[in-house]
Amino acid sequence: MPSPSPKATMHDVSRLAGVSTMTVSRVLADPDVVSEATRIKVMKAIEQLSYVPDRVAGSLSSRRTNFITAILPTLTNSNFADTAQGLAEAMRPADYQLLIGYTMYRLEEEERIIRAMLARRPDAIVVAGTTHTKAATEMMMRAGIPIVEIWDTPEHPIDHAVGFSNYEVGRAAALHLLSLGHRRIGALGSRIDSDAKDLRGESRLAGFSSVLREAGLSDELVIREGEAPVSYDHGALTLGILLNKAPDVEAVFAVSDISAVGALMECHRRGIKVPSDLSLMGFGDFDIARQCVPAITTIHIDAELLGRRTGELLLQVLGNRTASESVTTSAVNVGFELVSRETTAPARAKR
Amino acid sequence: MPSPSPKATMHDVSRLAGVSTMTVSRVLADPDVVSEATRIKVMKAIEQLSYVPDRVAGSLSSRRTNFITAILPTLTNSNFADTAQGLAEAMRPADYQLLIGYTMYRLEEEERIIRAMLARRPDAIVVAGTTHTKAATEMMMRAGIPIVEIWDTPEHPIDHAVGFSNYEVGRAAALHLLSLGHRRIGALGSRIDSDAKDLRGESRLAGFSSVLREAGLSDELVIREGEAPVSYDHGALTLGILLNKAPDVEAVFAVSDISAVGALMECHRRGIKVPSDLSLMGFGDFDIARQCVPAITTIHIDAELLGRRTGELLLQVLGNRTASESVTTSAVNVGFELVSRETTAPARAKR
DNA sequence: ATGAAGCATGTTATCGATAACATTGCAAAT
DNA sequence: ATTTGCAATGTTATCGATAACATGCTTCAT
Numbered sequence: 001m002p003s004p005s006p007k008a009t010m011h012d013v014s015r016l017a018g019v020s021t022m023t024v025s026r027v028l029a030d031p032d033v034v035s036e037a038t039r040i041k042v043m044k045a046i047e048q049l050s051y052v053p054d055r056v057a058g059s060l061s062s063r064r065t066n067f068i069t070a071i072l073p074t075l076t077n078s079n080f081a082d083t084a085q086g087l088a089e090a091m092r093p094a095d096y097q098l099l100i101g102y103t104m105y106r107l108e109e110e111e112r113i114i115r116a117m118l119a120r121r122p123d124a125i126v127v128a129g130t131t132h133t134k135a136a137t138e139m140m141m142r143a144g145i146p147i148v149e150i151w152d153t154p155e156h157p158i159d160h161a162v163g164f165s166n167y168e169v170g171r172a173a174a175l176h177l178l179s180l181g182h183r184r185i186g187a188l189g190s191r192i193d194s195d196a197k198d199l200r201g202e203s204r205l206a207g208f209s210s211v212l213r214e215a216g217l218s219d220e221l222v223i224r225e226g227e228a229p230v231s232y233d234h235g236a237l238t239l240g241i242l243l244n245k246a247p248d249v250e251a252v253f254a255v256s257d258i259s260a261v262g263a264l265m266e267c268h269r270r271g272i273k274v275p276s277d278l279s280l281m282g283f284g285d286f287d288i289a290r291q292c293v294p295a296i297t298t299i300h301i302d303a304e305l306l307g308r309r310t311g312e313l314l315l316q317v318l319g320n321r322t323a324s325e326s327v328t329t330s331a332v333n334v335g336f337e338l339v340s341r342e343t344t345a346p347a348r349a350k351r
Numbered sequence: 352m353p354s355p356s357p358k359a360t361m362h363d364v365s366r367l368a369g370v371s372t373m374t375v376s377r378v379l380a381d382p383d384v385v386s387e388a389t390r391i392k393v394m395k396a397i398e399q400l401s402y403v404p405d406r407v408a409g410s411l412s413s414r415r416t417n418f419i420t421a422i423l424p425t426l427t428n429s430n431f432a433d434t435a436q437g438l439a440e441a442m443r444p445a446d447y448q449l450l451i452g453y454t455m456y457r458l459e460e461e462e463r464i465i466r467a468m469l470a471r472r473p474d475a476i477v478v479a480g481t482t483h484t485k486a487a488t489e490m491m492m493r494a495g496i497p498i499v500e501i502w503d504t505p506e507h508p509i510d511h512a513v514g515f516s517n518y519e520v521g522r523a524a525a526l527h528l529l530s531l532g533h534r535r536i537g538a539l540g541s542r543i544d545s546d547a548k549d550l551r552g553e554s555r556l557a558g559f560s561s562v563l564r565e566a567g568l569s570d571e572l573v574i575r576e577g578e579a580p581v582s583y584d585h586g587a588l589t590l591g592i593l594l595n596k597a598p599d600v601e602a603v604f605a606v607s608d609i610s611a612v613g614a615l616m617e618c619h620r621r622g623i624k625v626p627s628d629l630s631l632m633g634f635g636d637f638d639i640a641r642q643c644v645p646a647i648t649t650i651h652i653d654a655e656l657l658g659r660r661t662g663e664l665l666l667q668v669l670g671n672r673t674a675s676e677s678v679t680t681s682a683v684n685v686g687f688e689l690v691s692r693e694t695t696a697p698a699r700a701k702r
Numbered sequence: 703a704t705g706a707a708g709c710a711t712g713t714t715a716t717c718g719a720t721a722a723c724a725t726t727g728c729a730a731a732t
Numbered sequence: 733a734t735t736t737g738c739a740a741t742g743t744t745a746t747c748g749a750t751a752a753c754a755t756g757c758t759t760c761a762t
Contacts, residue, residue: 007495009748020712025750035710050493055470056416057748059407060717075436081426085453097471100451102436119406120448142401144358232642258638265642287609288639291583291616360718371742376720386740408718411747 008049017045028053059121068314069099069122071113073129073198074229079284079303080128083150086304087126090311094318096123105196105228111136118143124314130154130161131199146317148310152200153333160317161331162310166200169299170207172338173253173281176297178215181347182251182279185212186221188238188263189255190228198228201255204283208253221246230255235262243270250279250347257282257289260296264343275345285339294342306334359400368396379404410472419665420450420473422464424480424549425580430635430654431479434501437655438477441662445669447474456547456579462487469494475665481505481512482550497668499661503551504684511668512682513661517551520650521558523689524604524632527648529566532698533602533630536563537572539589539614540606541579549579552606555634559604572597581606586613594621601630601698608633608640611647615694626696636690645693657685 014021019038026034027042034042045051059065068091072080088098099122101113111133117125118139124146130153132140140147140158147159154161177185189205190198209219223242226234235254239262242249254260260282267274274280274294282289285300309332365372370389377385378393385393396402410416419442423431439449450473452464462484468476469490475497481504483491491498491509498510505512528536540556541549560570574589574596586605590613593600605611611633618625625631625645633640636651660683 011748021749022713022751023711026711029750033710038710052466052469054411054472054748056407056410056472057717058750060405060411060719061748061750063717063750065407075426075432076429078427078429081432085426088453095467097450097467099448102439115403116446116448118403121405121407232638261639261642265644268644287583288612288642291612291639293616293619293644362718372719373721373743374741377741380720384740389740405718408747409720411749412718412720414720414747 008051010051010053012049013042013045013051016049017042063121064123065121066094066096067099067120067122068096069101069114069117069120069125069127071101071103071110071117071125071127073105074102075100077229078286079301082303083128083307083310086307086309087311088307089304090308091314094315096314105198107131107133107136108195111139114139123318124148126150126310126314129199130157146314148314150306150310152203153331157329157331159329160313162306162313162334163332164301164306164334164336165207166203167207167210169283169336170204170209170253171211172207172336173204173283173299174208174211174215176281176338176340176344177251177253177279178211180251180279180344183217183347184221184246184248184250185217185253186223186242186246186249186251187253187255188230188235188242188259189222189224190226190230190234191224194227196227196229198230198255201228201230204255221249230259232258232262232265235259235264236266237262239263239266251344252278252280254280254282257284257286257296257298260298260343261286261288261292264292264294264296274343276348279344279347281344290341292343297341297344298339300337300339302334309334359402361402361404363400364393364396364402367400368393414472415474416472417445417447418450418471418473419447420452420465420468420471420476420478422452422454422461422468422476422478424456425453426451428580429637430652433654434479434658434661437658438662439658440655441659442665445666447665456549458482458484458487459546462490465490474669475499477501477661477665480550481508497665499665501657501661503554504682508680508682510680511664513657513664513685514683515652515657515685515687516558517554518558518561520634520687521555521560521604522562523558523687524555524634524650525559525562525566527632527689527691527695528602528604528630529562531602531630531695534568534698535572535597535599535601536568536603537574537593537597537600538604538606539581539586539593539610540573540575541577541581541585542575545578547578547580549581549606552579552581555606572600581610583609583613583616586610586615587617588613590614590617602695603629603631605631605633608635608637608647608649611649611694612637612639612643615643615645615647625694627699630695630698632695641692643694648692648695649690651688651690653685660685 010021010024014024024042027039031039075081103110114136126148128151130149149157149161150163152163153165187205187208189201192202205222209222212219223238225238254263272278281297283299285298289296289298361372361375365375375393378390426432454461465487477499479502481500500508500512501514503514504516538556538559540552543553556573560573563570574593576589577585605614623629632648634650636649640647640649
């Protein structure tokens with residue numbers, strides 16, 4: 001371990017500069033209230049001692065850590081990584097630091113993480129999803145800090161929400177495929193009776209099914225198999241199941257582009273032509289969806305924007321904290337956009 | 352904001368349980384030294400008050416935060432996300448929390464982040480890369496905590512290192528292409544005279560060039576264009592530049608699979624057959640490289656393992672901290688593996 | 703002149719835990 | 733019976749900052 005140089009404290013700085021610690025603190029926190037002469041003296045002393053303030057002590061004293069807890073299913077999904085980055089970006093100017101936890105799509109893990117994070121006394125919590133264990137919900141309600149649920153539109157938000165309707169995403173996907181004239185329509189998702197479940201993906205499937213039923217079609221081709229998170233293999237596998245069940249399927253919606261890509265590759269392998277034999281669409285607008293040949297029709301979410309919006313909301317809420325008791329609970333809908341590319345095409349004339 | 356319930360302190364718990372705060376502290380930190388009877392009393396009080404310990408206070412007192420700072424170029428690259436996840440996973444059992452910062456491939460940003468992070472008094476720092484600003488290096492040396500440089504093999508590590516040789520990766524790539532009989536060989540990388548530079552990618556290019564020169568070939572087809580991080584577009588763009596310069600190029604190494612995919616798609620668009628017209632390989636073994644058609648030859652790094660190894664090393668070092676002064680500086684090489692797939696093939700007979 | 707207002711700075715009292723040492727009580731050893 | 737030793741718990745003194753209030757000195761209007 002590198003040479004442990006003796007750490008200077010604020011007290012050391014204050015002595016060297018010939019002022020009180022409070023003045024040093026002010027120079028760091030609010031330079032304008034200090035006269036220029038002393039500010040310079042203090043800065044020089046800080047420089048000279050290579051003083052690094054101790055935010056742990058500062059946090060204890062001020063009761064503000066400037067930590068924001070962000071709880072996501074995984075970092076390995078580029079959409080969530082983008083959200084984390086957008087959030088971090090938005091909070092950085094105000095000097096907030098993200099405390100990231102990931103749940104692996106498990107609610108019990110989410111609860112565990114929330115409990116552990118609360119001990120770090122974050123100034124706010126951002127959590128993906130609107131479904132939590134009872135204990136988790138209670139802990140967040142009692143925490144006395146702003147809570148933002150993201151990546152969906154909760155009916156009864158705990159506090160604030162920034163997201164879009166996964167249900168409507170599913171509906172939009174189904175409507176798109178219907179509008180192309182397809183009637184034999186399926187979907188690829190993951191199971192929700194396992195430990196690790198993608199509840200947002202499930203909402204999309206639910207919305208998808210609802211449209212099929214309204215159109216008088218069956219939703220029996222909505223496949224749920226495998227644990228979240230989905231993978232390329234998941235797409236290949238579930239497409240196989242689907243084809244087994246209904247060789248004549250005309251159009252498929254995958255809950256994630258990752259699955260969609262896997263399904264597309266499986267089509268290549270089986271000699272199924274996309275989109276002439278089968279229309280295929282995904283969700284998320286991952287880079288790969290655009291780069292695939294043929295490029296995959298998908299639903300675009302501006303995940304980074306979602307993160308940034310969340311950050312902006314938080315800055316506002318945290319800024320007003322002392323002001324008018326509590327800012328009204330708010331819900332921001334960032335929407336989504338269906339991006340029609342090459343993997344979906346009108347149904348061919350009836351055979 | 353949800354109802355701010357009054358927060359119980361350890362003192363409240365101790366009073367309710369009829370013991371001292373020290374006993375409560377011990378129940379939480381080291382249950383075995385407390386008698387079962389009091390442990391139960393205390394646990395009940397904790398439960399009853401919904402007590403959540405304050406780690407901020409605890410950290411100040413114990414001078415251990417259980418924070419590990421991880422500084423990476425970006426979270427948006429799945430390799431780095433994997434490393435972060437592996438590291439977090441390894442440290443979790445010991446109750447360490449990751450403090451993630453990302454530099455956007457900028458050294459000045461790295462310095463800024465290190466400075467900010469040090470104020471949080473992390474127990475260790477993990478940083479991607481072996482090149483840092485002078486100030487950054489000094490800060491880390493003086494911090495008096497373990498430092499681990501990852502994702503490369505530094506000649507003079509600050510403290511510890513876990514990684515692989517990017518230079519050797521470049522050499523392995525060149526050797527592979529040479530062994531297939533190619534003579535007209537190029538590479539795709541990013542510029543290093545800009546703010547955001549990928550120094551590890553540059554090492555790979557350097558290793559690549561060295562082999563070409565040793566084989567008596569020119570390295571004029573090693574293209575450096577665009578800022579890090581590279582993108583699909585980067586691959587397409589730089590391949591265009593390369594083809595412009597040398598329409599007869601036979602084989603190409605991209606510093607990242609992302610670039611390689613972009614290049615492959617550009618080949619599709621231009622009607623260039625891979626690998627018969629052009630051999631192509633990348634680096635990183637991203638999921639997409641395997642799923643592409645044809646599947647891309649690449650160099651595999653077990654990024655998650657790299658993270659986990661780093662975590663294991665840290666646990667060991669942090670565990671021994673008080674023991675034998677300082678564990679000797681160590682360097683772990685996790686190696687890499689060339690994965691030969693469908694985009695590289697032997698050179699055709701001379702035209 | 704003179705008191706009010708305001709700027710710059712200092713003082714005092716925490717913030718909520720843990721380290722280190724001190725104490726108590728009881729069982730085993732002699 | 734007395735000592736020794738250990739197990740279980742308590743006491744005291746920080747850890748390094750910041751909030752809130754206090755003070756001293758200018759400056760300016762009347």
